[in-house]
Amino acid sequence: MYAFDLKDELLYGYRLDKAEVTVTAPRSDNNINISDIFINPYRNPGNGLGNNNTNTNPTPLPYWEYSGGENQDQDQKPCKGDPVKNPEIVSSGKSGKKGGTFGCTRKDSNMVCGGVKGLKNHDGIDIKAKVNTSTFAMHDATVSKIRNSFNPGQYKKDSYGNFVLLTAKVNGKTIFIKYNHLNKVSVKKGDKVKAGDIIGINGNTGNAAAKGVIPHIHIQTYDSNWKSINPANFLHTKFDSNYNSIPNKC
Known part of the structure; x- marks a missing residue:
């Protein structure tokens, strides 16, 4: 499961107070991209998304759950001393x-x-x-x-x-x-x-x-x-x- 702190981010014209977004990958390959994450996590009732008004009281949309996929493994907490889980050296x-x-x-x-x-x-x-x-x-x-x-x-x-x-x-x-x-x-x-x-x-x-x-x-x-x-x-x-x-x- 992924959680993202989007405090003070400007999304679809709205300044977010706080957003913890958990998502599920919408594709059969069970991987996830950033474009899957920032999909309308907050709604501005009455005004609609896409305008340039700032929403100071956003309403959270339902959460989704995500399991599996290569990215999820690397987002898990690693051993003390490692910057990511199961680190590999990159070929240059x-x-x-x-x-x-x-x-x-x-x-x-x-x-x-x-x-x-x-x-x-x-x-x-x-x-x-x-x-x-x-x-x-x-x-x-x-x-x-x-x-x-x-x-x-x-x-x-x-x-x-x-x-x-x-x-x-x-x-x-x-x-x-x-x-x-x-x-x-x-x-x-x-x-x-x-x-x-x-x-x-x-x-x-x-x-x-x-x-x-x-x-x-x-x-x-x-x-x-x-x-x-x-x-x-x-x-x-x-x-x-x-x-x-x-x-x-x-």
């Missing part, structure tokens, strides 16, 4: 899954990384994330910075799009964790979050909106001196030598 074209990991992992004939010509640095880990599913905090943290100015799917070259930056203490050490390419940010600067709290909606903003790019969260981590460090060290899920996730239990 000619560099494969290795290119979705941290370090000198990408192929580029024009670049030099670690003294090796033909390699390019990748400063994070790319975790597959279905568009418009939930982004979860990996660890207890404080929201240090956000950007929420991109529209869902909006492209910009060399940009991380919408992001959330968290300050966390893991194993006694302060680290910074940045979640990039979100369609929407659900927290504000200064918020305290717990591991497993929803901090945003996964998407493909910034350069992740380019053609052929698999939707993902580009996760970056830094130590207290802002040195880039390997995010895989702070994920609960581990990966084998072929960069496939190793099955585990919380």
